[in-house]
Amino acid sequence: MRQKTALIYGFLLIFVIIIVHSVEENLKLLSMPFFVFGREIKLSTALSIAIFSGFFVFFVIALALGIDRILFYFFEKLKERSKRESEQIYFKGIDAMMQARPLEAIKHFRESILLNSHSVPAMIKLGDALREAGEVDEAIEWHKKSLLEDNKNITALYALATDYLRKENSEEAKKFLNEIISIQPKRALYALRLLRNIYIKEKNFYKAKEVQKKILKASVLKEEIKEDEIFTVTVDYEIYSLLLEQKRIDEAILGFESLKRNFPNFYPTYIKLSEALLLSGDEEYAFANLKEGFLNSGSIMPLLTMEKIFLEKGEPERAIKEYENIIANNKANHAPRFLLARLLFKLGFFDESESILKELEYELSHFYLLEYLLAKINERRQEYAKACSHYSEMFRIFKPQEFVFVCECGEKSEYYKDFCEKCLKCGTYHSDLEEELNKAIILKEPAYYNYSKSTL
Numbered sequence: 001m002r003q004k005t006a007l008i009y010g011f012l013l014i015f016v017i018i019i020v021h022s023v024e025e026n027l028k029l030l031s032m033p034f035f036v037f038g039r040e041i042k043l044s045t046a047l048s049i050a051i052f053s054g055f056f057v058f059f060v061i062a063l064a065l066g067i068d069r070i071l072f073y074f075f076e077k078l079k080e081r082s083k084r085e086s087e088q089i090y091f092k093g094i095d096a097m098m099q100a101r102p103l104e105a106i107k108h109f110r111e112s113i114l115l116n117s118h119s120v121p122a123m124i125k126l127g128d129a130l131r132e133a134g135e136v137d138e139a140i141e142w143h144k145k146s147l148l149e150d151n152k153n154i155t156a157l158y159a160l161a162t163d164y165l166r167k168e169n170s171e172e173a174k175k176f177l178n179e180i181i182s183i184q185p186k187r188a189l190y191a192l193r194l195l196r197n198i199y200i201k202e203k204n205f206y207k208a209k210e211v212q213k214k215i216l217k218a219s220v221l222k223e224e225i226k227e228d229e230i231f232t233v234t235v236d237y238e239i240y241s242l243l244l245e246q247k248r249i250d251e252a253i254l255g256f257e258s259l260k261r262n263f264p265n266f267y268p269t270y271i272k273l274s275e276a277l278l279l280s281g282d283e284e285y286a287f288a289n290l291k292e293g294f295l296n297s298g299s300i301m302p303l304l305t306m307e308k309i310f311l312e313k314g315e316p317e318r319a320i321k322e323y324e325n326i327i328a329n330n331k332a333n334h335a336p337r338f339l340l341a342r343l344l345f346k347l348g349f350f351d352e353s354e355s356i357l358k359e360l361e362y363e364l365s366h367f368y369l370l371e372y373l374l375a376k377i378n379e380r381r382q383e384y385a386k387a388c389s390h391y392s393e394m395f396r397i398f399k400p401q402e403f404v405f406v407c408e409c410g411e412k413s414e415y416y417k418d419f420c421e422k423c424l425k426c427g428t429y430h431s432d433l434e435e436e437l438n439k440a441i442i443l444k445e446p447a448y449y450n451y452s453k454s455t456l
């Protein structure tokens with residue numbers, strides 16, 4: 001910097017020396033007259049004026065350029081200041097949102113936008129707050145405005161999808177979800193899940209399956225895959241069920257078979273597959289499949305289905321035989337033994353039923369249906385003392401004389417509570433009996449009143 005200054009001073013000095021020197025050399029010439037529009041002035045004066053006016057013009061231009069810069073700087077400063085203020089008010093709005101005061105938040109976000117009309121975050125948050133306050137249409141307007149500023153803003157696109165879902169307009173919601181997925185095809189897990197659930201709700205299972213495939217590709221963590229896996233079964237199960245409904249039986253059977261291989265614990269497959277097999281005429285495989293269903297899933301639903309089919313066909317003895325087979329071939333057989341005892345009871349084989357139930361009563365903790373069946377059997381035999389002891393055991397389990405207390409949130413308790421741990425409220429527990437008692441207070445209109453009204 002100093003060197004540069006010294007250089008400039010050096011040049012100026014040389015310039016002055018040159019001028020002084022040339023003035024000395026041309027003194028005679030400079031004192032000669034110079035004419036402007038017929039008026040005589042000295043040549044030296046004319047030259048001085050020329051040099052000075054040159055300097056003056058240069059100075060004016062430099063000054064003008066400088067003012068422009070200053071003005072530009074001033075407006076930028078002003079803009080920045082309102083941007084900063086806008087930001088401060090925006091954070092006030094966020095604070096209000098976090099404290100669940102959406103109306104106050106709306107006020108702050110509006111102010112923030114007035115100060116900075118291009119603030120995308122403020123527009124998005126204003127829309128969110130409006131949605132929270134129930135003004136969904138206005139929320140959509142603001143979210144769309146924010147998209148005009150930044151048309152690939154994922155937050156704005158999610159916000160719009162949420163707005164339309166709130167309005168139950170799934171067509172519009174789908175558009176925005178698809179937009180998100182097209183922008184980030186491998187990361188938009190949340191959008192994909194929302195889209196899949198919309199299709200499931202619409203019973204458009206083929207589309208749901210397409211999305212489900214993308215979800216399984218998109219999710220990375222094992223836990224995340226697990227969360228979505230149940231939908232793979234659900235969607236496929238619904239598709240094959242639809243085929244069955246359309247009487248495309250062979251395709252349905254193929255589908256259910258593959259589902260059975262991939263998800264052996266999912267018991268509904270076995271029930272629907274047996275339905276399809278019965279329609280195709282393969283009765284033996286249908287029943288074998290139901291037994292397999294019980295063994296693989298542990299659910300009694302396939303067995304109950306089998307029992308129902310045999311009873312409808314008028315072959316209860318087949319049902320008994322199948323139960324006996326399963327019991328003989330499997331160690332964990334409490335469930336089929338109980339089902340057999342229940343069936344024998346229904347068919348009137350009380351002695352056989354009782355002997356199984358007695359064994360179960362000894363092996364298992366008592367439960368009310370078991371005690372009820374034993375009581376009923378003894379009652380039929382007119383062994384009232386035994387029947388009564390089973391009935392009282394049933395009452396002991398059932399506790400019908402006790403009150404049950406139910407919270408508004410659905411939580412139940414056997415004893416009175418003033419505070420609910422689930423919904424964290426006091427005074428929300430009421431006895432389930434109260435509803436019944438209150439019902440009894442509302443008396444029906446007497447018949448004669450109805451009669452007199454109708455004859456008017």
Ligand SMILES: [Zn+2]
Nearest residue numbers: 407409420423
């Ligand atoms: Zn509660």
